[in-house]
Amino acid sequence: MLRMTSNNGQGRxxxxxxxxxxxxxxxxxxxxxxxxxxQPAAANEQILSHPAHQLGLLxxxxxxxFADEGAVLGSADHELIYRGLVWRxxxxxxxxxxxxxxxxxxxxxGGFDARKAASxxxxxxxxxxxxVLGQRxxxxxxxASRYAFLLNAERTIVQADNRWPExxxxxxx
Numbered sequence: 001m002l003r004m005t006s007n008n009g010q011g012r013x014x015x016x017x018x019x020x021x022x023x024x025x026x027x028x029x030x031x032x033x034x035x036x037x038x039q040p041a042a043a044n045e046q047i048l049s050h051p052a053h054q055l056g057l058l059x060x061x062x063x064x065x066f067a068d069e070g071a072v073l074g075s076a077d078h079e080l081i082y083r084g085l086v087w088r089x090x091x092x093x094x095x096x097x098x099x100x101x102x103x104x105x106x107x108x109x110g111g112f113d114a115r116k117a118a119s120x121x122x123x124x125x126x127x128x129x130x131x132v133l134g135q136r137x138x139x140x141x142x143x144a145s146r147y148a149f150l151l152n153a154e155r156t157i158v159q160a161d162n163r164w165p166e167x168x169x170x171x172x173x
Contacts, residue, residue, distance in 0.1 A: 054084070079095070114156070114157075115140060115145045121167075
């Protein structure tokens with residue numbers, strides 16, 4: 001099954017985790033105007049998370065991607081702790097599904113940009129730019145990165161799968 005988000009004509013922002021600018025962009029909705037580019041992620045996280053609040057997947061519901069709900073922010077009313085991060089869900093059913101089998105819903109390459117992971121780089125992604133391919137969730141920094149990934153998805157996945165273990169060792173738990 002292949003499922004993608006639409007860009008809806010809006011730019012996307014992907015910045016270095018932990019930076020003040022990233023937080024400002026997230027909360028103020030600054031669009032990508034060619035000024036901000038994806039940067040390598042700070043080597044302090046193995047799963048894409050909000051730096052100040054330790055929200056796994058930046059607060060997006062990991063189960064919703066697989067349940068035809070798409071990229072939706074979870075609620076503080078439905079959260080749990082997994083691998084030291086707070087995971088939020090849209091409703092209790094998604095929370096229970098995640099608790100029963102977290103590995104099924106975790107994004108590939110810790111949620112970092114899948115195309116960049118193939119190059120050995122842990123670059124921050126935007127959970128709104130995603131692809132569910134087979135039973136795996138891939139996140140990207142931008143629609144352009146997703147498009148480049150799709151040009152040769154099979155080869156890119158093999159490269160990223162091969163590089164991820166080494167890249168993971170460079171990221172602190």
